[in-house]
Amino acid sequence: MKKNFLLLFMVFLALPVLAQEETPEMQEGELKAVVLNAQTGGPLESVHVINLNKVVGTITNKKGEFAITAAVNDTLYFSYLGFKSQKVRVTNDMFRFQETKIALTELAYALEEVIITPYQLTGYLEIDVRNLPINTAYQYSISGLPTSYEAGNKNPSAVTKVLGAIMNPADLLRNLFGKRPRQMRKLRQMKEDDDIRDLLASKFDRETLQALLQLEKVDIDDILSNCNYSKSFITTANDLQILDAISSCYEEYRILNRGN
Structure with missing residues (x-):
């Protein structure tokens, strides 16, 4: 009996110690x-x-x-x-x-030979304009809609892609965002934090966005492409612009989803 009482007493003494060890986990x-x-x-x-x-x-x-x-x-x-x-x-x-x-750890950059080809400007506006590269991203505006849609190259398939997204947007956006609710809910928080926005404005590698959204770069490109952003925008925009683009598309999805 005394042994059982002593054992029980030791267990009670150990409980506060165990509680202290568990506290840091919280x-x-x-x-x-x-x-x-x-x-x-x-x-x-x-x-x-x-x-x-x-x-x-x-x-x-x-x-x-x-x-x-x-x-x-x-x-x-x-x-x-x-x-x-x-x-x-x-x-x-x-x-x-x-x-x-x-x-x-500092990154070690191995600089390779870079050949720079400048634009050959003649001083004549009509000739120089033809020599400069042209942005092939086109936006299509439809009467009654508050925003325009960027569709890449100007060709019939681009217009069809835009119209398809507008006429049946719910299915398209549900496929994009329906399987990623937790990641997409972070978008608004990311936009509200100035330090995160400042960092994203200086980045072009999508690395930070991948870490925050837990997505691969190919997934980010796929979302933007299916939200009617051109290839030139996807490849040249900084990470903050990409964040705003994804966020805008996601907000559209939420509005459409509430209507169903």
């Missing part, structure tokens, strides 16, 4: 850390830090320090020009010590 709040150059060990200023789970962002100060809202198991995305982007999973220790150091 930690959430302001996380502080420092971003360093892996080669030199020096701090990196103006590194963009994004919490991919909460869709909030910030940048590092002159000392490489940053603070961001996070929880255990959130994923932080680090992006800095000339350095390899990196994802870091938030752990209990990062909250406990608040002195975590994240090192980014």
